Amino acid sequence: MREIIQAVRGMNDLLPGDSAAWQALERAARETFAEYGYREIRVPVLERTELFKRSIGEFTDIVEKEMYTFLDRGGDSLTLRPEATAGIVRAALTNGLLHNQRQKLWCMGPMFRYERPQKGRYRQFHQIDVEALGFEGPDVDAELILMSARLWRRLGIGGVTLQLNSLGTPESRATYRLKLVEYFRRHETALDEDSRRRLEGNPMRILDSKNPAMHEVVAGAPLITDHLDLASAEHFDRLRSQLDDAGLAFTVNPRLVRGLDYYSRTVFEWITSDLGSQDAVCSGGRYDGLVAQLGGEPVPAIGWALGEERVVELMRLQGRAGAEPTVDVYLALAGAAAERAGLQLAERLRDALPGLRIETNCGGGSFKSQLKRADRSGARVAVILGDDELARGVATLKPLREMTEQRPVPLDELPGALAATGITAERGPY
DSSP: OOOOOOOOTTOOOOOGGGHHHHHHHHHHHHHHHHHTTOEEOOOOSEEEHHHHHHHTOTTSHIIIIIOOEEEOTTSOEEEEOSOSHHHHHHHHHHTTTTTTOOEEEEEEEEEEOOOOOBTTBOSEEEEEEEEEESOOSHHHHHHHHHHHHHHHHHHTOOSEEEEEEEOOOHHHHHHHHHHHHHHHHHTGGGOOHHHHHHHHHOGGGGGGOOOGGGHHHHHTSOOGGGGOOHHHHHHHHHHHHHHHHTTOOOEEOTTOOOSOTTOEEEEEEEEESTTTTOOEEEEEEEOTTHHHHTTSOOOOEEEEEEEHHHHHHHHHHTTOSOOOOOOSEEEEEESHHHHHHHHHHHHHHHHHSTTOOEEEOOSOOOHHHHHHHHHHHTOSEEEEEEHHHHHHTEEEEEESSSSOOOEEEEGGGHHHHHHHTTTTTOOOOO
């Protein structure tokens, strides 16, 4: 017997019993984005490696350590996308979507990073991503944040808190970077190996260190909010005022820097205490320089992404995951003639009652075994069709969840009899 091939480490199967919460999340996201005028875009999972080096930054952990990169047969270096923003901006540029236009876009799908797999962090993971391209003021920052808050309410998720910061412009950040390097050089003996390496390439990432031994030295570092340029400080003040006006609570966290080089001005995260160390469930910010960095004319932009695995786990922990969808009707068939007629009967019922979830018994089996399958399916009603019933033009309607008698129903009256039970009225979150 051959050995069973296992899944790649850190790349997980999503089984039918687990899909209910994913479908609920994705449906809620689609509905929310439509309400705000955001349109779907789908971009490739493979991009040229240079796209991510230029956008994310060569000194980030993602580019240095985590990307799935390879040469194709033509010798081109390609990378499985580690995040969605760069691909969306690339698509907007190559398809002329930014020529005298502004865009509000969203996408969802798998991303890939070679990380140590752990709960809430996988090598293939899924994101829902939202981007607003061509909008300069803090009003769109506020809109995006409020849209994410509405999504939490729609999903019934509680206990998530919003953290805000501003990173300023690249120019003001360069000045801040010098002060940061000066500070950390004075405390270099307290830095761990990762932080010493980042000191040369991206010292702001030291502020995001998860090493408990680094907390004291990080706490003493200069605050970026004390070194913002005037325009960035005004932008940040207006954003906070708009969120205050909307009644949305937030905390300013001057240590929040995000892990990608392209961010500028506004950055934010929604965090929870329910998921342990993987506490961020939605993160984003403004990236006004990225379009020009990728070869286009300067275009202001902002976006956010949420990790589906983490949000689904949060839904499960808070009892919001929903039940696996069940069928409404199980069609049991007994006899050769009934088996031939069964598929056509099921199609007629679906035509007459749109949205009806009906499972037709396939593969034969005794009447007793078919009723067991009907019970396991979760159906509320079984429709039993045997050769004798077919000859008489009737089927037996058998309630499976109520203590009421089964009864024969003429085949042409079956849709009305099923509708009278209210069988299609109760629907899950799909």
